[in-house]
Amino acid sequence: MTEALRFRIILVPMDFSKEARAALELARKLATSAGPAHLILLHAYFLPVEMEALATQQNLPILQLLSSQASKELEQILKSLQDAGISSEFLVSRGYPEQVIVDLARDKDADLIVLGTRGRTGLAHVALGSIAERVVREAPCPTITVKAPGG
Amino acid sequence: MSEALRFETIVVPTDFSPAAEKALELAAQLARQAGPAKLLLVNAYAVPLELEALAIYGAKQVYEELAAESDKQLKEILERLRKEGVSAESMGNHGRPEDVIVELARERKADLIVMGTHGRTGLPHVLLGSVAERVIRNAPCPVITVK
Numbered sequence: 001m002t003e004a005l006r007f008r009i010i011l012v013p014m015d016f017s018k019e020a021r022a023a024l025e026l027a028r029k030l031a032t033s034a035g036p037a038h039l040i041l042l043h044a045y046f047l048p049v050e051m052e053a054l055a056t057q058q059n060l061p062i063l064q065l066l067s068s069q070a071s072k073e074l075e076q077i078l079k080s081l082q083d084a085g086i087s088s089e090f091l092v093s094r095g096y097p098e099q100v101i102v103d104l105a106r107d108k109d110a111d112l113i114v115l116g117t118r119g120r121t122g123l124a125h126v127a128l129g130s131i132a133e134r135v136v137r138e139a140p141c142p143t144i145t146v147k148a149p150g151g
Numbered sequence: 152m153s154e155a156l157r158f159e160t161i162v163v164p165t166d167f168s169p170a171a172e173k174a175l176e177l178a179a180q181l182a183r184q185a186g187p188a189k190l191l192l193v194n195a196y197a198v199p200l201e202l203e204a205l206a207i208y209g210a211k212q213v214y215e216e217l218a219a220e221s222d223k224q225l226k227e228i229l230e231r232l233r234k235e236g237v238s239a240e241s242m243g244n245h246g247r248p249e250d251v252i253v254e255l256a257r258e259r260k261a262d263l264i265v266m267g268t269h270g271r272t273g274l275p276h277v278l279l280g281s282v283a284e285r286v287i288r289n290a291p292c293p294v295i296t297v298k
Contacts, residue, residue: 005177005181005183026156026293029185030185032156033155033156033185034156034180034181034185117287133284133287136268136283137268139296139298142177142295142296142297142298143295143296144294144295145287145290145293145294146293
């Protein structure tokens with residue numbers, strides 16, 4: 001129990017919600033105080049099968065759009081992290097968020113997942129809260145769940 | 152955004168299981184490195200409701216033995232933490248674990264809850280895992296879960 005705590009790789013799922021931003025805030029502090037850690041920002045997205053079929057049929061570049069929009073925002077976040085001297089990278093991945101998060105944590109041998117969650121807010125909980133619950137249950141490493149300030 | 156991380160109060164529920172022990176270890180490290188923080192140990196799992204019911208029906212002794220045993224273990228943990236230079240206090244509790252944990256975190260304005268879960272293997276998950284899930288949902292602060 002005496003060796004120093006060191007997180008080397010911290011995974012931060014990012015859906016650009018205020019909860020995810022609060023999680024990022026905590027992650028960057030941990031990266032410094034209990035690091036130095038490398039932050040991996042992960043944006044996972046998926047379309048319902050029917051929508052995807054429609055998009056393909058109509059030749060709509062929805063998936064590319066989703067992916068490039070996310071990449072643009074992630075690049076900005078990355079820049080602010082790197083300006084602060086924090087090593088980081090981002091990934092955009094298609095699939096069910098809870099699955100993508102857990103798989104990546106395992107692949108990258110993450111020490112910690114810092115995950116924004118909405119907690120108990122009616123229907124939203126069904127969507128976001130259940131992702132957090134599944135990540136907590138399946139994660140190969142400790143998980144911190146974070147809510148937005150005042151939320 | 153560049154200010155240093157500082158935890159002042161960390162709630163650590165324990166049932167003395169290996170997962171809870173790992174959570175305690177992480178909490179102690181965070182208390183030193185991202186503190187100095189005080190740990191609030193809460194034995195929120197010691198006396199399941201069934202046993203309380205049992206106690207009412209006359210098995211008072213069993214109940215008291217369990218409570219005494221968990222007090223003893225808490226004292227040992229406190230002693231260990233003190234030797235490591237980590238400030239801590241413990242509190243016994245009788246109530247629904249998730250309520251006790253969330254209420255304590257709220258009352259003491261905790262910065263963090265660190266708790267073990269048993270993952271989802273069989274029965275332990277039903278007890279601990281679901282407590283963790285309910286704590287996460289209602290907690291007023293970030294929650295770290297450790298397996």
